Amino acid sequence: MDWLTPEEWQAVALSLKVSLWAVAASLPLGVLVAYALARWRFPGRQVLNGLVHLPLIMPPVVTGYLLLLAFGRRGIFGAPLAEWFGIVFAFRWTGAALAAALMAFPLMVRTIRLAIEAVDPRLEQAASTLGGSRVMVFATITLPLILPGIIAGSIIAFAKAMGEFGATITFVSNIPGQTQTLPSAIYTELQVPGGEAQAARLVMVSLVIALGALLASEWVGRAVARRISGA
Amino acid sequence: MSLSVQIKHDFPGFALDVDFTAGPGVTALFGRSGAGKTTVVNAVAGLLRPDHARITFGDEVLTDTQRGIFLPPHKRRVGYVFQDARLFPHLSVRGNLDYGRRLAPRTARPDDARVTEIVDLLGIGALLDRRPGALSGGEKQRVALGRAILSGPRLLLMDEPLAALDDARKAEILPYLENLRDNLGLPILYVSHAMPEITRLASTVIMLDGGRVMTAGPTEAVLSDPASSTALGRETGALLTASVAAQDVDGLARLDTQAGPVWVARPDLAIGTKVRLRILAQDVMLATEAPRNISALNVLTGRIDRIENAPDGSVLVRLHLGDGTAILSRITSRSRDALQLEIGASVHAVLKSVSIAEVAAN
Numbered sequence: 155m156d157w158l159t160p161e162e163w164q165a166v167a168l169s170l171k172v173s174l175w176a177v178a179a180s181l182p183l184g185v186l187v188a189y190a191l192a193r194w195r196f197p198g199r200q201v202l203n204g205l206v207h208l209p210l211i212m213p214p215v216v217t218g219y220l221l222l223l224a225f226g227r228r229g230i231f232g233a234p235l236a237e238w239f240g241i242v243f244a245f246r247w248t249g250a251a252l253a254a255a256l257m258a259f260p261l262m263v264r265t266i267r268l269a270i271e272a273v274d275p276r277l278e279q280a281a282s283t284l285g286g287s288r289v290m291v292f293a294t295i296t297l298p299l300i301l302p303g304i305i306a307g308s309i310i311a312f313a314k315a316m317g318e319f320g321a322t323i324t325f326v327s328n329i330p331g332q333t334q335t336l337p338s339a340i341y342t343e344l345q346v347p348g349g350e351a352q353a354a355r356l357v358m359v360s361l362v363i364a365l366g367a368l369l370a371s372e373w374v375g376r377a378v379a380r381r382i383s384g385a
Numbered sequence: 386m387s388l389s390v391q392i393k394h395d396f397p398g399f400a401l402d403v404d405f406t407a408g409p410g411v412t413a414l415f416g417r418s419g420a421g422k423t424t425v426v427n428a429v430a431g432l433l434r435p436d437h438a439r440i441t442f443g444d445e446v447l448t449d450t451q452r453g454i455f456l457p458p459h460k461r462r463v464g465y466v467f468q469d470a471r472l473f474p475h476l477s478v479r480g481n482l483d484y485g486r487r488l489a490p491r492t493a494r495p496d497d498a499r500v501t502e503i504v505d506l507l508g509i510g511a512l513l514d515r516r517p518g519a520l521s522g523g524e525k526q527r528v529a530l531g532r533a534i535l536s537g538p539r540l541l542l543m544d545e546p547l548a549a550l551d552d553a554r555k556a557e558i559l560p561y562l563e564n565l566r567d568n569l570g571l572p573i574l575y576v577s578h579a580m581p582e583i584t585r586l587a588s589t590v591i592m593l594d595g596g597r598v599m600t601a602g603p604t605e606a607v608l609s610d611p612a613s614s615t616a617l618g619r620e621t622g623a624l625l626t627a628s629v630a631a632q633d634v635d636g637l638a639r640l641d642t643q644a645g646p647v648w649v650a651r652p653d654l655a656i657g658t659k660v661r662l663r664i665l666a667q668d669v670m671l672a673t674e675a676p677r678n679i680s681a682l683n684v685l686t687g688r689i690d691r692i693e694n695a696p697d698g699s700v701l702v703r704l705h706l707g708d709g710t711a712i713l714s715r716i717t718s719r720s721r722d723a724l725q726l727e728i729g730a731s732v733h734a735v736l737k738s739v740s741i742a743e744v745a746a747n
Contacts, residue, residue: 280471282458283430284485284536290459294484298475 162356164331165339172247172335173315176255177262177308184259184311185304188266189296193275209321210260218324221253225325249326250333254315262311265371269303270296306371313367317360336360386443388412388540388572392428394435401425401435401596411566411573413583413604416593416616422576425593426542429574430465431458442540462493464538464571468545470525472517478528479513485536493537500535506568507531507561523554527561534569541565541573547582555582562586563743580620584608584663584742592616609711611693611701614666621701622665623712624742629658637682644685644706649739663742666701669714670735673724683736685712689728692721702726704734 158166190196191203209217225232225243235241243249273296281291319337326333328342336356343353387408394401401421414422427433429440431447434455440448447456464485472481482504486495495503504510507527517525526546533541546562547555559582566573566586577583583590583604590607592599593616600610605624607613614621627640627647637648640660647662654660676684687704690711695701700721702714714734716726726732 274471276467276469276471277473279432279458280465280467281473281484283432283461283463283465284532285459285462285488286484287457287459290488295473 157355158359161330161334162339165334165336165356166359168247168250168331168334169316169336172250172254173312175248175251176258176315177312179251180255180259180262180311181304181308184262184307185266188263188270188307189292191263192267192270206263207260209257214257214318214320215324217256218253218321221249221256221321221325225249225252243326245326245329245333247326247333250322250335251315253321253325254318255311257318257321258311258314261314262307265307265310266300266303269300269307272303273299302374302377306374309367309371309374313364313371316363316367386539386572388429388574389439389441390425390429391439392425392435393437394424394428394433396424399596403591403593403596403598405591405598405601407572407574407589407591409570409572410588411575411586412589412591413587414574414576414591414593415578415583415587417578420578420593420616421596422578422593423544426465426544426574426576429540430463430542431456431461459488462489462537462539464533464536464541466526466529466533466541466543466546468548470517470522470529472520472525472528472532474517476517477513478509478515478517478520481517481528481532482513482535485532489535489537493539495535495537503531503534506564521554522550523557526550526554526558530558530561530565534565538571541569541571542576543573544576545578546575547579548577559585580617581742584624584661586743605710609703609713611691611695611703611713614695614701614713618697619667620665621695621713621715622663622668623710625662625664625710625712627660627662629654629656629660632656642685642706643708643710644687644712647685647736647739648682649741651741654741654744658744660741661743663740664712664736665738666713666715668736668738669704669712670737671702671704671714671716671720671724671726672733672735673726673730675733676735679735681735681737683739685734685736686731687712687734689726689730689732692726692728694718704732 187206191199223229227236227244232243243252278291278295281295286294317337319341322335323338328334328338340353340356343349387406389406391404392401401424403425414425416422424433428435428438437450438448446454447461448454473484476484507530509527509531512520512524512528520528547558563586575586587604589602590604591601592607592613599616600607600612609623625642627642629638630641631639632652633639636650636652638651638654640647640649685706687706689702690705691703693701699715700718702716703711704714705711712734
């Protein structure tokens, strides 16, 4: 298709890669945090809940700046990570993935947590009397029952990651081919006089992806209900 | 193998303090709701960690708070049948039945022949490929029974497994429970507040009230103990074992009890069948002389060995019929005084009604 320029295709592809990685890498932690918030009573539970939701209410530019302080070249985590493991986030696509994951995390956790709360803990009790250890019960009862919720949470998080702009541009800037995601590309085109027509095509792509993701997560949500009712 | 349970646990506004032993057969935990029955069963299953407890099965310690021992539920090998079935909605009936079986230790894992046997015993063969959501209440409960049994347990716990069902469904499942009791050879701790289930299933009864054991022992002895009336109220009454001795031409069956013959209108009972008779205290009249010219067929003779005031103001008289059997009669205090009833006196008991609580298999 030639209605997008190679640079624009690059931005779309980069956004897809960044978002997929953001979701895949944060999913295990998301399930763990959602499970802890839904099922465990521990001191600091409300603090954890607040921390998880922070990116949702903070200005994205603040999140991006904090990421720069923490994971920049000289950041408190960034410096040792780069030195010991060679993992660099600043001004790389990995940084864009980190920013997207952080911004999408609250939505992912909320969706999965709702699914976990819908699972009757008495089913897990029953499984434990049948010989299931905690890990086994989680793997064979809880996980299959919340799987649709995990999928829905991943889709929502993916859509959010595709649209992340503020934190990303603050943390990793807007370098074509490296950190220029779909929203950054739209922003760049809008900065050029007469670039609206150009940007409109990317806006369309963006809309289609977001809408598709929402519809998919709704559909999966209904599957949750079917599964839990056991009909 | 017997289960020994000692629990002390404080809830807000309620203290549980029980100590009992449950041997082979069905041990019923009986009491009104709120008596602490489910708490006891949950503590045995390991779903509840009591403040102070020592629970042992055979010589294995399941819980001992003093020594800091608490075996997690999945290591107890205790089959638990819940009131609300709790089938796994994402698995088929077959998947549910296999769940505990796959997790059972190799030596205790039921083989395929055993699975077929249990499935047949419970009559759930036609349901195997269905999902729990498509089952009726009675079917769900039968699958839950099978699932617990096939996990290879050493002990079965049943927490009011019939309470959520209507009378027709109860009648549907009771024979399966009797069947399991007679064929599995596992100790069963059975929680209920329904007397018909107890008289039909239990060999031992532990009567709980307000978190304490009121009376405990063989079902016949507990039910003929006047103390049981606190929990039983209008259902107070003795249980006698008898066997069918003859079928008379007029449709009455003669049942021989240890205290003499009793006739009931049950022409369907085969001679030789063992039955349990339930005689409610309010259906027993007392006479100091042998009654003559009355319509009641059944008159037993015995000696008064206890006289107690029931909480409702009536008087409960226990009549010892010989050989360890006894029946209870509920009379007014005016009648007690008029007849000058006292311990040791020999009296005649007129049974206005006798019901068959259980017909033993074979």
